[in-house]
Amino acid sequence: MARPHSTRYTVAALLLLGLAVTILVSLGQWQLRRSDERRAILDAIEAGRKQAPLALTPATPPAEMTAWRAAQASGAWLPEFSVLLDNRNHDGKPGYWLATPLLLDASSRRAVLVLRGWLPRVIQGQGEPRLPPTPEGMQTVEGELSVRVPRLFELWSLGGAEASTLPASLPVAGGTVPQVQNLPLDAYAKATGLALLPTVLSQRGDTAGDGLVRDWPQPSVDFQQNTSYAVQWFAFGAIAAIAWLVVLGGAIRRMRQRTDNAAQARIRARR
Structure with a gap:
């Protein structure tokens, strides 16, 4: 004898399938x-x-500093304000980005922050990373603009939070180059006293001969992949919706069958 269907199990199945449809459609919309x-x-x-x-000049309007635009700036490096951006990997190797301001106008302290390139992390216990020499005098730097220093998700710990914080004032006593996770322009301008342009220049080319790697990471723009994932989630949602209809249809058929059986039983009882 077949086990009778439980209304409780049917309701639970409908709720779970309805929840699955909602979640799967939401995932498709997110994609x-x-x-x-x-x-x-x-x-x-x-x-x-x-x-x-x-x-780039001290008088360049901010509206012209469009992200991803090629740009060129001429000025003098200020290596005493250099900062190392930690946890920047290249080809799977841990390392740093070296950020140094380029002074465009001495009288107004107008400068632009330049991401000069990547250098490898030193082995623990072997001292501070060795920075390349900074050319003196007027320099011309070419690169690409961005609205900010690309951020890295900060994983703070009780022992490492202070070491990852930008000092209140630069340069640091003793000539130590600060190591930070992220570098907001407003905080950096306050620490250095520089009037920074509202943009960041990622240096391009190997003309500097300083050994820094300038293979900057690019954002993922494969939108077709997300569209494909969305189609898959919607397909799974459609399957769950069909299963919901099947379960509901079965429950309705069983309900009608029970009603018909009860009616026939009443008729037989009257006879």
């Missing part, structure tokens, strides 16, 4: 939003790189 975000980033990159190279 579509990610696709739109990546498409917007790709459009911004293409638009910025299509613009003519920009000559």
